[in-house]
Amino acid sequence: MTKQEITEKVNALLVEEFEIAEELLTPEASLKEDLEIDSLDFVDIVVLIDREFGFKPQAAELKNVKTLGAFYDYIEQSLTR
Secondary structure, eight states, X not given: OOHHHHHHHHHHXXXXXXXXXXXXXXXXXXXXXXXXXXXXXXXXXXXXXXXXXXXXXXXXXXXXXXXXHHHHHHHHHHHTO
16 A cells, blocks of 8 residues: 555545544644544544554554654554564
């Protein structure tokens, strides 16, 4: 899966599941401050990532993911392990 495909799929999930405005979805966007994703949302995100990408993100690894761009990178790296 290419980085572009990951980006498109993640953005679609955020728009559809969390009703985040598409124009806010930039690589520099802070997950917590800009996109207002809280700890309960991260639980849902783990389930969605498992369903859509076939792996279960680890909470300890996600703590270091602060921006949407870093989230794309995390998924890409996890898929290539």
